[in-house]
Amino acid sequence: MDKIINKKIILEMIFYILSFPLIFFVFVIFAKLEFIPIFNNLLLILSELGFFAYQIIFIFKFTNIKINFYVKIFISLVLIGIMLLSVYFILIMSIFAFKDNEPFTYQEEKYYILNEGWLDDDYEIYRKKFITMDKLDFDESKKVFKNLSDFSNGDVKDKLGIYFNKDKQIIKSQKSLAYGRSGSELSEKEILKDFSLRDAKLIANSTYGLVEVGRAGARSRWFFVEVIDNKLNFISEIPDTSPDISGDISENGTILLRCKDINGNINFYKSEDLGKTFKLTD
Structure with a gap:
């Protein structure tokens, strides 16, 4: 019986260690594949909840192991510290992995316009496939969306307008800031x-x-x-x-x-x- 318990503890420790490269691998997948926002965000939330749930369960089970009390307290605090540090890094990475959901339909095809900027708006356009999507470059987008007046959704229309004029806006902003700094x-x-x-x-x-x-x-x-x-x-x-x-x-x-x-x-x-x-x- 003790051998079975020991094997179970060792197996749980292996799973605990593997949970870290596994959650990292999930973020690598998000960086490599462009999932549609709803699937991307759902997978992200479930992965993080699963990771943190297993961390808590493992720490709880560890406190029931019959070892020296002070050693148990020390290791438990270390495990809690690792979990809190993981929370910090995972939340930071989640900011970049999370996608705002702005779908729209044009000529019977579904597209997404996503704001990938940090402080300033930086929109990119994607065409939906199944659970993934393809990013359209600027020239391709210009060929597809020839006339913005075709859009009845004002919010999407405004964002597309920003997207098609982003290079122009950058130049204008730089000019405006330059004029302000020069004092003339x-x-x-x-x-x-x-x-x-x-x-x-x-x-x-x-x-x-x-x-x-x-x-x-x-x-x-x-x-x-x-x-x-x-x-x-x-x-x-x-x-x-x-x-x-x-x-x-x-x-x-x-x-x-x-x-x-x-x-x-x-x-x-x-x-x-x-x-x-x-x-x-x-």
Whole structure:
């Protein structure tokens, strides 16, 4: 009986040791294969829950082994320390392995647009296969999604717009930051030369719009413009640097801006002089 128990303990110790390379292997698979988000995230959660559950069960069983009390306490504390350290590293790796689920259908095929950026948005497009997906390069994406006006989902449309203009936005952001550091900023009119009507967030039932002319981390620089003959004409700079801004205009001409920062805080600004000045409202 003692031999059977000893063999069982040895086997459990082997499984305990193997659990570490096994969870590492799971993350290697995530890095090598592009699973669809729902399968990827489910497998990730189950793998981590299984790993930590076995850690707890093994430590509990170890405390029932009949050995020297102080040796048992010392080894148990070491095992708990290893488990907590594993939690830290696994959570860090999970941040990069976890995928946000943003599916959409286009011409009867299913696609995903995933934000793979850290502080700034960096979208990539994938085509679904079965439980995996293929990454589309920029040129291929441009051939597939020829006209963004075909999309009724505004969120997907906005993200695709960011994706197709990301190189352009990087250049614009770098320019904006460079001007700020040099202390000799270009005039608003000169800055708007790098932008077109496609870059503007138009305000419904008006000739006005909003243009993001620069971005640094979670802060954006916005111009309030008027569209005349399909050209952007500067009116004023928005006194808010939130990355998500939308506008509305009332029948009496009052312009209201809704500004949402990355923490979900919302500020409202009002202009009663056709956008020349904006004041924060309650």
